[in-house]
Amino acid sequence: MQLSFSVPTALREFGLLLKRRYATWWRRQSPARQDRFATLGPLISVMLFLAAIIAAFWYLRNEENEREAEAVKRDTEIAQQQIRLRLIENQEQLVRIARELVTRSIDTQEFIAQTASFTRESPEITQITWVNARRERKASITASSFHPETDPISDKRDPSMPVADSGAPSEIAFTNAKERRQPIYSPPFTDASGANVFQIHVPLLDRSGFSGTLIAEYSVEALLRYYVPSEVSARHPVAVLDASDQVLTSTVTPMPGQVPRRPSILHEVPLAPAVNGLVLRGQGYRTSIGLISNTLFWMVLSLSGLTVWMLLGTWRHMRRRLQMQNALVSETNFRRAMENSMLTGMRAMDMDARITYVNPAFCAMTGFSENDLIGRRPPFPHWPRDRFEENARLLQQELQGRSPAGGIEVKVMRKDGSLFDARMYVSPLIDPKGAQSGWMTSMTNITEAKRVRDQLSASHERFTTVLEGLDAAVSVLSVQQGELLFANRSYRLWFGADPGGHALLAGSQMGETGGSKGDAGEAVDSLSGLPTQELTEVGSDPREVFIEALGMWFDVRARYLQWTDGRLAQMLIATDITARLRAEAVAAQQAEKAQVTSRLMTMGEMASSVAHELNQPLTAITNYCNGMVSRVKADTIRTEDLLVALEKTAKQAQRAGQIIHRIRAFVKRSEPQRQPSAATQIVEDAVELAGIELRRRNVAIHSYVAQRLPMLMVDPILIEQVVLNLLKNAAEAIDNANLPASRRHIELRVVPRHTPEEGGGIEFSVTDMGPGLPEEVISRLYEAFFSTKADGLGIGLSLCRSIIESHRGRIRAQNLYNGPAVVGCRFSFTIPVDIPRPEPAGAVNISATP
CATH class of the missing domain: 3.30.565.10 (Histidine kinase-like ATPase, C-terminal domain)
Structure with a gap:
């Protein structure tokens, strides 16, 4: 009992807590937001209603589709049951006949009589054949003539007969029945008359083993025509398909030349009791109207859209009204914020020079409050004591409308007595009727700007002094006009004020060297169409330039820059490197001498080795010569031996000469x-x-x-x-x-x-x-x-x-x-x-x- 009372109490408390939270949140919202939320409520309701209608249509349509699919499934399974019952009954009759054949209760004539009666009662069976173990036909009866067929020649051409190692459907079923010792259904095939059939092979098993099969051949089209109930075929098409999904027969014959419409509902079941690749397929077509094609759906959708459009129109109208209110409030707030946050002091005077308005910035600059300034007439409290006459003259000039457009520079006194520099701009104050009602003065504190300007002037002077004191020539030339924009003291000392010196230093960068402005301008005019930013960001490699008139070498560095007036200009910095190049030339000569000296020292260190190396060929030459002299004096040398000794002497002399030539080439001084x-x-x-x-x-x-x-x-x-x-x-x-x-x-x-x-x-x-x-x-x-x-x-x-x-x-x-x-x-x-x-x-x- 305590639990049953505590749960509703907790739920009530939770509901009250949510209500208080919602009320608190709603009060925190602005009126504009409350109006917006109030407008969104009906819009959300309409959208939920439209979603509910769509969901209902979708649910009903799915229910109808499921009923149609269930009907197709039911009719297909009914047709399968009828056909299977017939196949099982026939299989039992065939098994009985096969048993009688094995036990020899009947002979061939009785077999033909029974099978003829059996085929008359079973129109789906087109042929019954008795085949022995060697696949030879012993007896056969066909449904078309009900006469036996015993022609052995036709067995070889009949696709209904099994042929060893042929792989035909009949052979496959025959082999499986022989191996499994049970009735086997064959895959579908086309018989001699072109009809789609399949067979059942019932094995004949006697005491000696397998003695053949009893083959019954079924017409697929007859099975479908006789054993599919007419009420089923009237409701849904039923077709038989093989393993490759090809239609063998159907209860509906398609019109020639037309492609049948693809069914939207399919249900497939096996046809035979044992799987042989045949499938019974039931087909159905959805008759329900789609969600998009439903007229009621579009009516509901249109009404919902109209309602949404009306709600959006109302919300837009309320939004425009709110925007107008906000614009008025924003304008007021903007003016007030601009007045309060502006760093420029604003002062308004009427036609009698009485102050009617000052903004907070003006009060912050001068240190006086609005009460100290509004309503005051000249002299104003912020005028310095020693500048009353000057400020009065400037005020009269202002009231007469003769103030310069660039403003006037004045001294302003703060409330604490300190002074600062200010610039004032004056413009007439026009009322809504177009008449002038006074003057508006804006004042800016330029003390810091004036200080920065003075510092910039001093910095410029220092920079110019540094450039003038450089030993390098610095020059700036206008690319378009060929005008020398700047030249320091070194440049003027070497080249004067002529821009031709700049062209000489620039060399190939400025075109042909020349002294006239026209030539220099024409030489660089091709750069005038290039982007200035691209040129100013790219520098150039330093180059060494020889000025023949001065007999001096310069290290020149150039780059493009944008001049103060926006023109494209080229700046050159040329450093005199004549002394350095001369020192490098002397150092190169010394290095060359050091190289030769090093080679000579190397040969000096190797002198004993060289002498020993030369001693061998020289000793050999001496020995050859002494030997030849002795043998010539003794007249014991033949001409052939003399030639051989002379050739050996020449080779040794050539070897000594090569050593001396190699050493001489190594130590020889050359550039x-x-x-x-x-x-x-x-x-x-x-x-x-x-x-x-x-x-x-x-x-x-x-x-x-x-x-x-x-x-x-x-x-x-x-x-x-x-x-x-x-x-x-x-x-x-x-x-x-x-x-x-x-x-x-x-x-x-x-x-x-x-x-x-x-x-x-x-x-x-x-x-x-x-x-x-x-x-x-x-x-x-x-x-x-x-x-x-x-x-x-x-x-x-x-x-x-x-x-x-x-x-x-x-x-x-x-x-x-x-x-x-x-x-x-x-x-x-x-x-x-x-x-x-x-x-x-x-x-x-x-x-x-x-």
Whole structure:
């Protein structure tokens, strides 16, 4: 009892709480929102009513469709039951006849008599055949003649007879009946007369086993015609389909030449008791009117739309009235807000110069309240004491309408006595009738703006002073008119006020060099049609320009900019680099001398090796000559032996000459010149020169040069000098460390390399098996006059680095490790070339042994 009373009480309390919440929410809404919600209520009701009507129509239509589908299903299943009952009855009769045949209760004549009677009572059966185990026809009766058929020749041509290994429907059923020992229905097929039929094979089983089958052939069309109730076929079409969904027969014959309309309701069931691929399909068509075609639906929809349109019209009318009210309120609020938030002071005076209105900004500027200002006549409280006469004169000028359009600048006094600069603009005050009723004055505080203007003027002066003090020439030229807009002191010192100097510095950017304004203007006029913003955002690379009249070199940087008056202009900054270029030329000469000196020092260090190398061919020549002289004096030499000795002497002399020529070409002083050079030739020349020193130090060398390398645009002598220096250093490191023969060899590799940072290039690397380099030495290897040798000058690797960097390459050194132990050192340098990620397909090996 307590629970039955507490639930209604809780619901009542919950309803009261919702009501209070709703009342509170409704009171918080503005009248405009309340009117809007009140208008939305009927609109929502109409939309809900329309939705309910549509849902009712949809529900009724679905109910009718379900009834129609149920009727099709019921009629199809009735037809299936009638046909199945007939097939089962016939199957029982056939099983009885088959049993009598097996037990030999009947002979052939009695079999024909029984089957003839049976086919007369069963119009759906077109043929009954007795077949033995060898598929031979023993007896057969057809429904058309009711006479037996015993012609063995026709068995081979009859599709109703099973044929071994033929795959025909009759053969399939015969085989299944033989294997399963039960009645089997065959798939549908076309008999000799072209009719769609299927068979039932009843196996004949005697004591010896399978002895044949009793075959009854059914007409699909007769089954449908005789055993589908007429009331079913009158209501719905019924058709029989095979496994490929092809219609074999139907209770409705389509009109020739017309495509039958696709049924909207289908129901399919198997035809035979055992599945043989035949399907009985019942068809139906929906007769109910669709929702869109229903006239009542459209009437309800139209009435609902009309109601909605009327409600929307009422809501729009109320909205327009509300908008007009809001516009009036907004206008008032806007004027009040504009007056209160405006930073410009507003003051209104009547025709007698009496103040009638001031806005809050005017009061905030002057520090006086509205009561202090409204109704006052000159002199006003915000006039400075020492400027009464000036302000009175300006007021009279204002009342007479002669105030300048740009405003007047005055001093205004605050209530605390401080002054500030202000600018006043005066305009007549017109009433609604078009007559002037006074004057409206707007006042802005320009103290900060005036201070900024003074600072800008001072900044401009400082900037001009800096530009005038630069050692570089700065000039700005108008692109369209060719007028020199600005030139600093250096420009005027070198070129005067002539814009031709700008054209000379601009070079190809400004067209042909010339001194007249017309020529310069014509040269750059082609840029006048380009977008200004695009030109001003793009700069140019620095260029070196030689002015023949001055005998000076300038580093020129140019860019386009928009001048103060909006014109497109070009600015140039030209720096005198004559002294720098001269210093660079002297440095280049010194570097060239250092290169020659380095080569001479290398040859000096290799002097003993070269002498030993030359001693061998010279000794051979001496021996050959002494031998020939002795044998000639003794008259014991033949002409053939003399020629052989002379040829050997010439080869030794040629060998000595090649050594001297190679050394002379290496140390010969010449101007550095870049030319297409093959890496293979450079390596061969360097290895041949280094071989003298390597053989003296008992160090072997193995060279690897990749095939099909591109040509290098280098000075071959300089690159050969670098390779020779690296090979000599490696041989010295190995020899000084007294390494065993297994580690006394150097590897020289030349392969293509491609990295994202450096791009494509050819890498020369020299790898030795020496003691390596300390970490502190690697960081100082390329310093001038730094050497790890006791008698070294420290210019070899520094010079090598300069040579490689002059060819836009890089040189690096690194130790080789086997765990924590150093097992060698590798020096490598790259020469950049334009190649895509090379893959070496082969190599040229150049090897030398001591």
